[in-house]
Amino acid sequence: MTASDTGPALLEAAGLTKRFGALVANDTVSLAIRAGEAHALLGENGAGKSTLVKMLCGLIQPDSGELRYRGEPVVFSDPATSRARGIGVVFQHFALFDALTVVENVALGLPKPEPLGVLAKRIEACVGRYGLSVEPWRRVGELSVGERQRVEIVRCLLGDPQVLILDEPTSVLTPDESEGLFRTVDLLTAEGRAVLFISHKLDEVRRLCQRATVLRGGRFIAEVDPRRETSASLARLMVGADVPRTAPLVAHELGEPRLLVKALTVAGDGSRGSALHDIDLEIRAGEILGIAGVAGNGQTTLFDALSGERTSDPESIVIDKVAAGGLGPTERRALKAGFVPEERLGHAAAPDMRLSDNVLLTTHGDGGIVKGGVIRRAALQARFAEIVKRFDVRFGGRDPKARRLSGGNLQKFVIGREVLREPVLLVVDQPTWGVDAAAATFIRTTLRQKAAEGCAVLVISQDLDELLEFADRIAVMSEGRLTAPVPVAETSREAIGLAMGGAAQESVHQGEGAHAVQA
Ligand SMILES: Nc1ncnc2c1ncn2[C@@H]1O[C@H](COP(=O)(O)OP(=O)(O)OP(=O)(O)O)[C@@H](O)[C@H]1O
Numbered sequence: 296m297t298a299s300d301t302g303p304a305l306l307e308a309a310g311l312t313k314r315f316g317a318l319v320a321n322d323t324v325s326l327a328i329r330a331g332e333a334h335a336l337l338g339e340n341g342a343g344k345s346t347l348v349k350m351l352c353g354l355i356q357p358d359s360g361e362l363r364y365r366g367e368p369v370v371f372s373d374p375a376t377s378r379a380r381g382i383g384v385v386f387q388h389f390a391l392f393d394a395l396t397v398v399e400n401v402a403l404g405l406p407k408p409e410p411l412g413v414l415a416k417r418i419e420a421c422v423g424r425y426g427l428s429v430e431p432w433r434r435v436g437e438l439s440v441g442e443r444q445r446v447e448i449v450r451c452l453l454g455d456p457q458v459l460i461l462d463e464p465t466s467v468l469t470p471d472e473s474e475g476l477f478r479t480v481d482l483l484t485a486e487g488r489a490v491l492f493i494s495h496k497l498d499e500v501r502r503l504c505q506r507a508t509v510l511r512g513g514r515f516i517a518e519v520d521p522r523r524e525t526s527a528s529l530a531r532l533m534v535g536a537d538v539p540r541t542a543p544l545v546a547h548e549l550g551e552p553r554l555l556v557k558a559l560t561v562a563g564d565g566s567r568g569s570a571l572h573d574i575d576l577e578i579r580a581g582e583i584l585g586i587a588g589v590a591g592n593g594q595t596t597l598f599d600a601l602s603g604e605r606t607s608d609p610e611s612i613v614i615d616k617v618a619a620g621g622l623g624p625t626e627r628r629a630l631k632a633g634f635v636p637e638e639r640l641g642h643a644a645a646p647d648m649r650l651s652d653n654v655l656l657t658t659h660g661d662g663g664i665v666k667g668g669v670i671r672r673a674a675l676q677a678r679f680a681e682i683v684k685r686f687d688v689r690f691g692g693r694d695p696k697a698r699r700l701s702g703g704n705l706q707k708f709v710i711g712r713e714v715l716r717e718p719v720l721l722v723v724d725q726p727t728w729g730v731d732a733a734a735a736t737f738i739r740t741t742l743r744q745k746a747a748e749g750c751a752v753l754v755i756s757q758d759l760d761e762l763l764e765f766a767d768r769i770a771v772m773s774e775g776r777l778t779a780p781v782p783v784a785e786t787s788r789e790a791i792g793l794a795m796g797g798a799a800q801e802s803v804h805q806g807e808g809a810h811a812v813q814a
Pocket of ligand 1: 315339344345346347703
């Protein structure tokens with residue numbers, strides 16, 4: 296299908312403006328989403344994409360401008376009204392209850408109650424039709440982020456939406472899962488539905504979408520056919536200038552082991568993560584170890600075990616020569632370890648606390664900011680200002696609550712907060728989730744610099760290309776076990792992909808991975 300032969304406009308924004316205090320988050324923005332198309336919404340972090348989406352679904356009201364549905368002016372006073380008219384949204388932050396099953400969560404969002412058995416059958420039918428993999432009777436707390444996202448998508452699809460809005464849906468997915476989602480999107484558009492696709496992954500946008508609207512600084516910049524653009528030309532439209540590439544690797548000596556993990560075994564806790572079996576790894580000063588894997592294979596438990604949210608045998612985790620397995624997060628931070636969890640809102644940052652107080656959350660044990668139990672406000676403000684400046688964290692106002700930040704800007708803030716603590720060990724789960732191309736480059740370059748300065752860095756990421764680009768060695772997590780790490784130069788995308796599927800438990804060396812499958 297070409298951009299010109301897509302159907303009539305289903306949902307239109309005509310000159311929408313939204314202000315937050317002095318900040319104009321959307322300035323007379325127009326957008327038309329047509330029947331049968333996948334339409335990308337592009338822009339840097341803070342460009343105003345989420346604000347526009349929130350107006351399209353009635354979560355917030357525009358200050359001026361008009362919404363039209365099938366050519367008629369409409370007012371969506373709340374999300375229930377837009378849902379009833381056929382607009383479904385899957386946000387970056389999921390609204391699911393961990394303690395409930397998938398089917399119970401879906402039931403909570405229904406306009407009318409329905410027996411759970413009947414609903415489970417409807418979920419199974421929807422899952423089959425759109426090629427999604429979701430088990431209705433599993434507890435949401437046991438699900439990976441990727442699985443939770445599929446629950447949210449199914450929940451939306453059960454409402455029979457004509458327009459489905461997906462806010463950065465692939466940032467938490469493996470390449471295979473993303474391909475699965477694209478097939479779902481293709482099926483939906485073939486049925487004449489429209490999909491609005493927000494993503495920072497420009498290759499995907501070019502592969503999936505027939506049209507793209509670009510925002511910059513809250514303003515409409517262009518509507519283009521992304522298939523006729525390059526990733527560089529799209530990025531240029533978003534940024535208004537050329538986007539830098541990741542700095543080349545600076546050769547440096549490796550030092551002492553900063554992190555030693557020995558025979559780490561942790562039971563699954565039934566809510567957040569699956570069990571770990573006999574994990575061994577070592578990261579030396581100056582090194583970046585990447586951990587790849589399909590979400591839900593124990594990465595969350597590994598993060599929790601390393602950060603001290605789950606304790607283990609004291610000797611099973613050694614940070615800078617100190618047995619740390621039995622220590623909690625604050626004690627591990629006192630050893631100069633820093634942790635960036637996957638979920639930035641709610642885990643890495645307290646949504647209703649101001650940003651400066653969120654700085655305090657992980658720096659209260661560092662001598663410079665709290666002394667003798669007293670918060671040194673000036674030092675805290677100085678650190679806050681430094682994070683904002685060095686990591687280019689953009690927001691309206693002086694010190695907003697964390698929940699007011701755009702997703703990518705909050706991610707930059709959390710990374711900056713941990714990096715500026717000058718850690719000797721940094722454990723980062725999904726470092727560039729939701730950040731734009733320029734910020735992702737900046738974050739990877741920063742982590743490399745930290746390694747060059749002698750920090751040991753462990754990066755858990757579902758983005759294989761990211762790991763291949765900036766890790767020194769890669770190991771794969773599969774069913775709670777970790778393959779032996781191998782240097783990036785000695786492995787390949789294919790070998791890692793096979794190990795991610797559990798095909799090669801022993802190693803991700805190029806030859807051995809392929810061999811294991813043939814055997
Ligand atoms: N409720 C709010 N109060 C104050 N400022 C807000 C609020 N919501 C958004 N903003 C600000 O509006 C601007 C646009 O944010 P928005 O979340 O729309 O960006 P985005 O393009 O979705 O970014 P990202 O790619 O990082 O998700 C940002 O500067 C953000 O801090």
